[in-house]
Amino acid sequence: MAFYRGQQGSVKFDDAGSAAAAISSTRSWSLTVEKESLDTTALGDTYRANVGGLIAGSGTCELMYTASSADETNVFIEHVNTTNDAGAALFELYLDTSGTKKISFDGVITSAEYSATVGEIEVITVNFVTNGAITLDI
Secondary structure (H helix, E strand, O other): OOOOOHHHOEEEEEOOOOOOEEOOOEEEEEEEEEEEEEEOOOOOOOOOOEEEEEEEEEEEEEEEOOOOOOOOHHHHHHHHHOOOOOOOEEEEEEOOOOOOOEEEEEEEEEEEEEOOOOOOOOEEEEEEEEEEEEEEEO
16 A cells, blocks of 8 residues: 655646646645535424535645746745736645646635744745635545
8 A cells, every 4th residue: 555745745836727837845735625514404303414515625835935936936925916816826736746646726825924034944835715626636
């Protein structure tokens, strides 16, 4: 049985929503997919009844700042500053380095935290939400 290690993951992004490119120096990513629970309990029922509702996702990507401008990294960390965001940016979150195990979706970057600390690598944390369907090719 093969196990995947965290260092095998990667992130790709394209603000135009067409062909995602690698985000360099990604340190970690996470995605939470949630489904609403809709109460269908009727008067007189003894136990609650539920059905699934709308599905949405939110997550975080943490990367080490390298001042790289040769790929989508700068676009990714600056995309939070985009007004009138249509939510069409393509995100691809990979579980493996070969690029076959991925989660893809369109999304909106909702925040970015930039920080610098003496004696440490500069890290940028980007938060996002999904927009529309989430494809789980894992």
